[in-house]
Amino acid sequence: MPLRFFNTYSRALEEFHPLDPTGREVKMYTCGPTVYSHAHIGNFRAYLFEDLLQRHLELREFKVHRVMNITDVDDKTILGSRSAGVPLAEFTAPFKQAFFEDLDTLRIERADSFPEATDPRQIAAMIEMIKTLMARDLVYQADDKSVYYRINKFPEYGHLAHFDLSELRSTGRVKSDEYDKEHVGDFALWKAWDEADGPVKWESPWGPGRPGWHIECSAMATQLLGEQLDIHCGGVDNIFPHHEAEIAQTEGCTGKKFVRYWMHCAHLMVDGQKMSKSLGNFYTLRDVLAKGYSGREVRYALMRVHYRAPLNFTWEGMEESREALRRIDDWLARLRAKAEEDNVQRPTPKAFASGASNIQRPTEEGSGFEDALDDDLNISGALGVLFETIRETNRALDLGMLDPNAASSWLQWWQRIDRVLAISGEETAALSAEISAIAEARVQARLAKDWRKSDELRDELAAKGWEARDTKDGQKITRRDGV
């Protein structure tokens, strides 16, 4: 099955083939966070979509080179550092650190590099690009000393968003600097220093100032990945103007097609509205963890809906995710137990009904999961395959028709698909002395058929986050919730 993705540029599903002649190297750029506060889970939905994309490409044996930028200078970081009365770098440092911690919590693979906007090398690269664009008359310095892109000189501008420039309206959301610009749509590449910037400034051929947001990504992407990218991702709100501006800047410099596949994910919603800092309707990852949920539970909850569909965040959805993971955990525990049994060949108790033999080994089901992801990352379809597999193998286990070798095969299948999902729980949670003691006491109570005491101890374990189950092989103790 061919790998195909929905390209925002063409608004169509396209087969994916990287530019690399060997067809294996993939250059991927993903817009990262602005570190003026903690990222919220809406931001992480985008990063999780990108993680799913990277992991699936890797499962399909592509070598992914990925860059994610860190925006550590802009209006909000400057404002924050001034309010806090500390230098800019000191203000942003803890948010950078928190961002990486959150990535780990969510099991998001690290990009190859996370360039920072204030890195002198990156600033130099941005200035070089602006100089090139200036020489080509694509940008100009306005009366306010800032440098703007002359969008009328770049006919492609607006193609990604399918916007007609003459239709652009000013929404009044940002400081109006229209008097300085030739066209209301012209965007800043270099922002001239002003009082509000305090000590934050860099020297440039156009005077002191700081880079605009868009030029950051153009410079970093070309610096670290080259002039042409295979994939560029972000949230749909980045399509215009950010990615449009990146195209204008980069192609204005190189004259080459900048990005071959544009991929954008839909928003995370809260109460039917986009989750955003400005609306105040957001949760940080830390907020959700504080409610007792684990990183993998959040990961699952944010990843289980197709990336191009809006996803409404609810606590009910978190509970559904927790239960779904519990089902997976219990299934894996059963498979592991079966796989550890001795591998002596036993006579099959009764013949499987016709067609049931294919449950003995992962075959069609195995490819079904990956085929679904090949189809524009159809995660719901892939999870459907997983849960059908779980039901069928559980049934076979119930009937005593899954031997240890088959259980091992299914565990191997799981390990492969979990390279993409990354939602495995702890294989064995260590039992504390306290829990072991209660569990042992319960075993004794059961031997004495003291059901009342047995039930009390079960409740006690539950209160401490452990579940006791009585199986034909004896009592099983399992860690529950937030693992």
Added chain:
RNA sequence: GGCGGGGUAGCCAAGUGGUAAGGUCGGGGUCUGCAAAACCUCUAUUCGCGGGUUCGAUUCCCGCCCCCGCCUCCA
């Protein structure tokens, strides 16, 4: 107004021109001291609404309604 995304069971959500995956919740059952887990079973004659094409449409075409986003801070 322009450009997009979405409307499928209580909730979440796949999907196909031939009659609706999966998860979760709830009901019934097997098992169990009781539970839990697992399995079986029930829960959309129906896929926003109205037309059209077709032997047949949720799936294609036309029109309409509703929700959300972007239109220069935004993942």
